[in-house]
Amino acid sequence: MEKDHAAGQLEEEQWVQELLALSEQEQVTPKQLSILRAAIDVFAEKGFSAAATSEIAQKAGVAEGTIFRYYKTKKDLLLAIVVPTMSRMIAPFVLRNFSGVLDVPFESYEAFLRAFMINRLDFVRRNLKIVKILIQEIPFQPALKEQLVQNIFEQVLARVTTITEHFKQQGEIIDAPTPAIIRFTISAIIGYLLVRLLLMPDHHWNDEEEIEQTLRFILHGIGGAG
Amino acid sequence: MEKDHAAGQLEEEQWVQELLALSEQEQVTPKQLSILRAAIDVFAEKGFSAAATSEIAQKAGVAEGTIFRYYKTKKDLLLAIVVPTMSRMIAPFVLRNFSGVLDVPFESYEAFLRAFMINRLDFVRRNLKIVKILIQEIPFQPALKEQLVQNIFEQVLARVTTITEHFKQQGEIIDAPTPAIIRFTISAIIGYLLVRLLLMPDHHWNDEEEIEQTLRFILHGIGGAG
Amino acid sequence: MEKDHAAGQLEEEQWVQELLALSEQEQVTPKQLSILRAAIDVFAEKGFSAAATSEIAQKAGVAEGTIFRYYKTKKDLLLAIVVPTMSRMIAPFVLRNFSGVLDVPFESYEAFLRAFMINRLDFVRRNLKIVKILIQEIPFQPALKEQLVQNIFEQVLARVTTITEHFKQQGEIIDAPTPAIIRFTISAIIGYLLVRLLLMPDHHWNDEEEIEQTLRFILHGIGGAG
């Protein structure tokens, strides 16, 4: 379902629904859904601390007290939004047979990176506000930090290391320290995602071309022939 | 003065003092200084919105009212911390004859990048908490956003573009779109800085080696010989 | 309902209720009512600026925050008390068929003044504290000043001028400048009200006689036969 790139307001909202309905196997009432939608908007706009539950309630069209029927505290509401998204963000690295990104034998490292960039660009685009909130709040929410460390450092890194070393052995990647390679590669990718979606979202982008360019940079650098 | 890398708590504090005493030519009383120090700590730890002026006052060892003698509002206190640092952060790009980074004719693009990485790594290390605060608050402080846009997009980018194209003409850099080159280069550098200073500050780093590695990646990529 | 002169604490409180319930058609909860009562007391006793919302809350037996559920700011609370009273104060001049004061054809100017004095004495007596607050705050609340100017100077004066000139034409009033006549008449009436209700409220007053006396003064002066 992530293959269609057409991302828009509507789609993001559907995504929110999936987010909870599917990935958490929980029943999400329409009221709860509108609370989540409103909370995402307000958290993204004002930041978690500066966001007022009353404003969320108003935007969601529910009573102030209703929020606290579903989420015991404001922080619980934040986590309900942000934790599943964090899971989904790293899902491709965790789920064994995730649709076509990792385990399917890629012809090349380049093909792997390309698929990864397209896939994650799409994901971030669809979950832009939540990703913003996530980035903002990780430093202040120990619960998030812990999840991040556990997931990223103990699952994602392990997996990416395996892949990287696989292609290193195949001679597709130079023989440099794997952590440095990974850091560099991810920096270049995230760098593109941030500029593309956060810094200059209104610029007219030719994503396919930019992705190809970025891949060339990652693989061959920007140094001239000399 | 930025040449000595030994950065520590003490040094950062001296830096804070320089920050205001030198760069703003303003008198900073000891009390004001302790307010700034406390504010930097609390803002970095809790985030601006969640930081209480009462806690800052307590940590600074002054009465709460004293804060407001020096800074009319809490937001003014934030800006007093963050704006000069933002200026310093981009100073190398704005000041004509900044010590050895830009205008001094570098032998090569590589030498330029190396000097830049060392220089800015040092700067961020010394101003770590303030940089954290800056990154956190830019999305929510229009005043900061505006400064950023004006400075970065209208001064820094112009300058970096000139430099990049200079080396492009000299054949040191491949003939790819300059914005993409800049984005990629800066992503790789900032990626290193973030991992080095924020994500894994406690890891034992060999900065010189990592910088060299990163420079090789930027220039030649990670693709194997094939 | 204004015909019974027996004014007391209880009655004034009922009046407060009418004030909002009837004249504004708004629902006034018991809690809101006790806030209004407490605010009237504290504003009258200390003055608006010196009145603390905490004291009002305490006197009203509600939490401080409750005040701000009903009135966004302290000033809004003031206006909620004072504006409707100002309206009622000049109502006889604005409402066409107000009970027996203006439009009903009076036999004489004297009868008109008598009705007016009795009526307004009664009104001020019932709204004594609010009138005090009103007088005190008009110089400092532009919103009130504006209302006053618009109402008094553009409605009341016009109406009183008409009435006065009507009786002038009938020969009941001498041919002097109408503004001076009005100023003089109102001065004498207000002078009595103030002395009666504010300066010497505890003196034993024979209102009927004093009003007759004042009317004679207004009409025939205090000059002796000579």
Add this chain to the structure above:
Amino acid sequence: MEKDHAAGQLEEEQWVQELLALSEQEQVTPKQLSILRAAIDVFAEKGFSAAATSEIAQKAGVAEGTIFRYYKTKKDLLLAIVVPTMSRMIAPFVLRNFSGVLDVPFESYEAFLRAFMINRLDFVRRNLKIVKILIQEIPFQPALKEQLVQNIFEQVLARVTTITEHFKQQGEIIDAPTPAIIRFTISAIIGYLLVRLLLMPDHHWNDEEEIEQTLRFILHGIGGAG
């Protein structure tokens, strides 16, 4: 000295000086004087409670602490302004041989009232701001209230009663209760002063004519020939 009507900003300021230098026999330093001037301005503009001593200090061009060298508290500053003026306001009734107003045998009650009106109009004009402050603060300052009661009710009223009854015996005033006569007369006079100086200070006034008109009203009323 009150005979020259030319009242202006300068004159009022001189008046302030007299106020303290002469009537209190105290040394008034230039600094103290500028504090008084500034305090009068700020108290009149904002009201006593809402006036900030810091604003007064700033307007006076002195340090905040300086105010408290001269006046122990903010309230003392208020009283220093308002008490002497209150004394002067009723001085004509208290001082035996005050220049030409009371004890000099007037030809008539009318001449007495005329002199009184001119005299007091002049006084209020010169002390407008202070009179405003006085009126505003009397209800909230027991010290002022007490002074007022003692002075007005025990000195002024006695004196005015004597005079009134003197002219009553001479047949110039009708045989009505003296308190009512006094109340009525003073109401008419104060009514003119308030409208003239506070309500419509910008209207173009022919004071002489208005005073004559008011006197006629007081003596003969506004009733027509019938």
Add this chain to the structure above:
DNA sequence: GATGAATGAGGATTCATTCAT
């Protein structure tokens, strides 16, 4: 005398959370 930095109690207002309905 005069300053003005420093105080800290008190100000109005906000807001997450509770709970009776």
Add this chain to the structure above:
DNA sequence: TATGAATGAATCCTCATTCAT
């Protein structure tokens, strides 16, 4: 289940007053 009135602790900020210089 959903409400929204009510809470009161906590927030930022003001200000009269003090006191070392």
